Amino acid sequence: xxxxxxxxxxxxxxxxxxxxxxxxxxxxxxxxxxxxxxxxxxxxxxxxxxxxxxxxxxxxxxxxxxxxxxxxxxxxxxxxxxxxxxxxxxxxxxxxxxxxxxxxxxxxxxxxxxxxxxxxxxxxxxxxxxxxxxxxxxxxxxxxxxxxxxxxxxxxxxxxxxxxxxxxxxxxxxxxxxxxxxxxxxxxxxxxxxxxxxxxxxxxxxxxxxxxxxxxxx
Amino acid sequence: xxxxxxxxxxxxxxxxxxxxxxxxxxxxxxxxxxxxxxxxxxxxxxxxxxxxxxxxxxxxxxxxxxxxxxxxxxxxxxxxxxxxxxxxxxxxxxxxxxxxxxxxxxxxxxxxxxxxxxxxxxxxxxxxxxxxxxxxxxxxxxxxxxxxxxxxxxxxxxxxxxxxxxxxxxxxxxxxxxxxxxxxxxxxxxxxxxxxxxxxxxxxxxxxxxxxxxxxxxxxxxxxxxxxxxxxxxxxxxxxxxxxxxxxxxxxxxxxxxxxxxxxxxxxxxxxxxxxxxxxxxxxxxxxxxxxxxxxxxxxxxxxxxxxxxxxxxxxxxxxxxxxxxxxxxxxxxxxxxx
Numbered sequence: 001x002x003x004x005x006x007x008x009x010x011x012x013x014x015x016x017x018x019x020x021x022x023x024x025x026x027x028x029x030x031x032x033x034x035x036x037x038x039x040x041x042x043x044x045x046x047x048x049x050x051x052x053x054x055x056x057x058x059x060x061x062x063x064x065x066x067x068x069x070x071x072x073x074x075x076x077x078x079x080x081x082x083x084x085x086x087x088x089x090x091x092x093x094x095x096x097x098x099x100x101x102x103x104x105x106x107x108x109x110x111x112x113x114x115x116x117x118x119x120x121x122x123x124x125x126x127x128x129x130x131x132x133x134x135x136x137x138x139x140x141x142x143x144x145x146x147x148x149x150x151x152x153x154x155x156x157x158x159x160x161x162x163x164x165x166x167x168x169x170x171x172x173x174x175x176x177x178x179x180x181x182x183x184x185x186x187x188x189x190x191x192x193x194x195x196x197x198x199x200x201x202x203x204x205x206x207x208x209x210x211x212x213x214x215x216x217x218x
Numbered sequence: 219x220x221x222x223x224x225x226x227x228x229x230x231x232x233x234x235x236x237x238x239x240x241x242x243x244x245x246x247x248x249x250x251x252x253x254x255x256x257x258x259x260x261x262x263x264x265x266x267x268x269x270x271x272x273x274x275x276x277x278x279x280x281x282x283x284x285x286x287x288x289x290x291x292x293x294x295x296x297x298x299x300x301x302x303x304x305x306x307x308x309x310x311x312x313x314x315x316x317x318x319x320x321x322x323x324x325x326x327x328x329x330x331x332x333x334x335x336x337x338x339x340x341x342x343x344x345x346x347x348x349x350x351x352x353x354x355x356x357x358x359x360x361x362x363x364x365x366x367x368x369x370x371x372x373x374x375x376x377x378x379x380x381x382x383x384x385x386x387x388x389x390x391x392x393x394x395x396x397x398x399x400x401x402x403x404x405x406x407x408x409x410x411x412x413x414x415x416x417x418x419x420x421x422x423x424x425x426x427x428x429x430x431x432x433x434x435x436x437x438x439x440x441x442x443x444x445x446x447x448x449x450x451x452x453x454x455x456x457x458x459x460x461x462x463x464x465x466x467x468x469x470x471x472x473x474x475x476x477x478x479x480x481x482x483x484x485x486x487x488x489x490x491x492x493x494x495x496x497x498x499x500x501x502x503x504x505x506x507x508x509x510x511x512x513x514x515x516x517x518x519x520x521x522x523x524x525x526x527x528x529x530x531x532x533x534x535x536x537x538x539x540x541x542x543x544x545x546x547x548x549x550x551x552x553x554x555x556x557x
Contacts, residue, residue: 192329193341214441218329
């Protein structure tokens with residue numbers, strides 16, 4: 001498909017899974033690679049925003065996870081949609097993809113989406129997932145990650161404390177981590193500020209910058 | 219109160235229509251804002267007192283004086299401005315003989331996270347309005363001597379497309395500043411849908427941050443490559459007519475032993491085949507804790523010669539304002555974010 005090719009999709013559900021955070025889905029009628037993004041808009045014409053797909057490659061449904069940005073152009077309107085409503089999407093694109101090599105996956109907020117897609121699509125024996133959130137209720141996929149990844153799933157919470165949860169941001173965790181393997185790939189996804197800070201921190205701790213793969217939300 | 223400065227002719231027309239004022243009032247206001255450069259509604263003396271009072275109930279002109287200015291030993295100046303999102307942006311004024319260029323910012327911070335850029339390290343705090351973009355030209359001491367404008371300051375211009383297009387419309391329209399689009403260059407890292415819209419709606423020049431012809435290298439330097447690969451950016455550019463009235467250039471920061479080899483020259487020549495363009499080589503200005511190094515001046519010169527010998531017009535951009543952190547990639551207001 002050409003990058004500007006659009007298709008209309010009908011929502012099968014739209015749900016607020018945490019305050020201000022929505023998950024919506026529609027039937028899958030195209031192929032994609034875990035980690036890819038699609039452009040979403042409500043009208044056929046007009047601006048579209050890119051969102052990572054938050055479901056597995058073989059699932060029958062494509063899901064999208066997003067935060068409502070109060071003064072944003074699209075997300076307040078998306079959050080008003082419900083089952084049966086239509087959206088326009090672009091074809092999937094992007095190179096932030098699953099790699100079988102050992103890796104540390106680092107996400108903040110809805111930046112968990114591409115990793116969840118990879119998790120639902122492939123093997124993850126040699127992956128460590130570090131997820132940062134402000135509130136505990138936002139570790140949306142805890143049960144699944146915990147069951148499959150066990151100790152390789154680490155939660156960092158900056159706004160609340162709980163057992164088995166690191167208290168602080170992802171960057172605080174990385175500062176305190178006793179060792180970080182320099183031959184692993186580090187995949188970062190989230191807000192630009194987190195990605196840039198984390199990348200700087202990893203470089204300062206001796207990780208070669210060409211082992212750091214960043215996905216930025218814009 | 220809402221600012222009038224930065225409104226397009228259509229928007230001003232809508233305002234006067236909403237206030238039930240005569241239609242010609244919109245034109246009068248744009249004259250005052252963009253031709254006569256007034257700073258208060260009271261100065262719009264060909265509007266009746268009643269009209270001015272009506273306007274003042276909802277609107278202000280909205281110009282913002284610069285908050286600080288630093289002057290480099292080479293004459294470059296760096297201005298600091300407040301913004302509506304409560305943060306700050308920097309603007310560089312670069313005099314060079316008869317050429318007086320202003321490098322404007324379009325966002326407070328930047329979302330793009332390029333490895334070599336200081337602005338990205340402060341994260342993203344907000345978009346500038348068209349008025350705030352134009353205010354950087356209007357409110358500097360050299361406003362009457364500006365010859366060229368480059369949208370290469372803080373932020374990714376095409377990530378704030380609507381306001382950038384509005385500012386370009388006001389700069390280049392007869393009812394606005396009536397500046398030639400040939401004196402304006404908009405830079406982008408290659409957000410393809412926005413770049414396409416920009417090319418459709420504006421005649422200003424385009425500059426694309428290239429920095430490496432190798433996909434994997436560019437990914438490490440510029441995360442945008444993950445989503446909008448350079449080959450697709452160039453595919454879009456090939457469908458437009460450049461090289462006559464309108465120019466496309468490619469910015470190329472030189473990193474020692476990373477992107478400055480003869481292998482890179484060959485790859486660039488192959489990649490840019492068929493595009494009438496020029497390449498601007500830029501010396502890397504190191505930022506704190508960077509893993510990247512600056513190419514030697516000799517290597518930059520050799521690289522230029524190699525590209526020139528393959529028929530690609532290549533120039534080396536002079537580093538200006540480095541001592542006041544006004545040079546390429548160094549603009550940042552991170553230290554002021556928490557103030």
